[in-house]
Amino acid sequence: LGKSKETRVSPYSLVSGFCSSSSSVASTASFAKAGFIGWYLGMVKSRPVLTKSVTSSLIYIAADLSSQTIPQASSESYDLVRTARMAGYGLLILGPTLHYWFNLMSRLFPKRDLITTFKKMAMGQAVYGPCMNVVFFSLNAALQGENGAEIVARLKRDLLPTMLNGAMYWPMCDFITFKFFPVHLQPLVSNSFSYLWTIYITYMASREKPTATAG
Structure with a gap:
């Protein structure tokens, strides 16, 4: 009777095969x-x-x-309508205005040197930021049924603290955005930075409406 041949697998071939398989998976994920x-x-x-x-x-x-x-108590229900308002604001207002704002800044200040970057940052803090905060608070309040006097009272209470906090958060974000990224990617970078900011501003917008005072 003939002797059966034993099939031996060396440790090296096992390791090599495993590494090859892992490399293939990594390459697929990377691709x-x-x-x-x-x-x-x-x-x-x-x-x-x-x-x-x-x-x-x-x-x-x-x-x-x-x-x-994050801060929600277990007894509170999730407000889907509020999320829908935020989604609509991002889709219909913030997204388009970011596109045109960054293109405008690129045309007015085409360079990306340090001085030009600071000019763009100043424009954002002086013009774009305050305008968008007013639009955000006013529109969100109006969609919740607040009248003109209540919206004005909300702006008086919330706008200045929001702008002061924005002045501490956004300058560094804007510096990175304007200095290191091309104009077609600047809205994406700004949106990425806005994630934390949006958590804050949606909290501010969801506060109970203040009592409007006459006069």
Whole structure:
């Protein structure tokens, strides 16, 4: 009778096969990630306003979800309508205005040197930030049924503290955005920074309405 041949697998071949398999999985994941990034950048160039608006909306949804669930007591129910308001604001207002604002800043101040970057930052703090805060608080209050006097009272109470906190948070974010990123990516970078800010501002907007005083 013939002797059966034993099949021996060396430890080296096992390790080599495992490493090859791991490398293949990593390469596939890397390719998928690169594919998504490439697709997103392509959408930013082909449909800039729509892409940036959808991105803003998704970030506002995530931020409001965090804002409601982090401090929420177990007895409180999740306010889906509030999240819908935030999603609509990001989609219809913030996303488009960010696109046109950053393009405007790029045309007015085309350089990316230090002085020009500070000019763009100053414009954001003096013009864009205050205007968008007024729009955000006013629109959110109006959608909740508040009248003109109540909206004015809310702005008197909440606008200045929000602007002061914004002056501590946004300058460094704007510096990084304007200095190190091309204009077509600046709304995405700003939106990324706005995640934490949006958690704060959605909390401010959800506070109980103040009592409007006559005169």
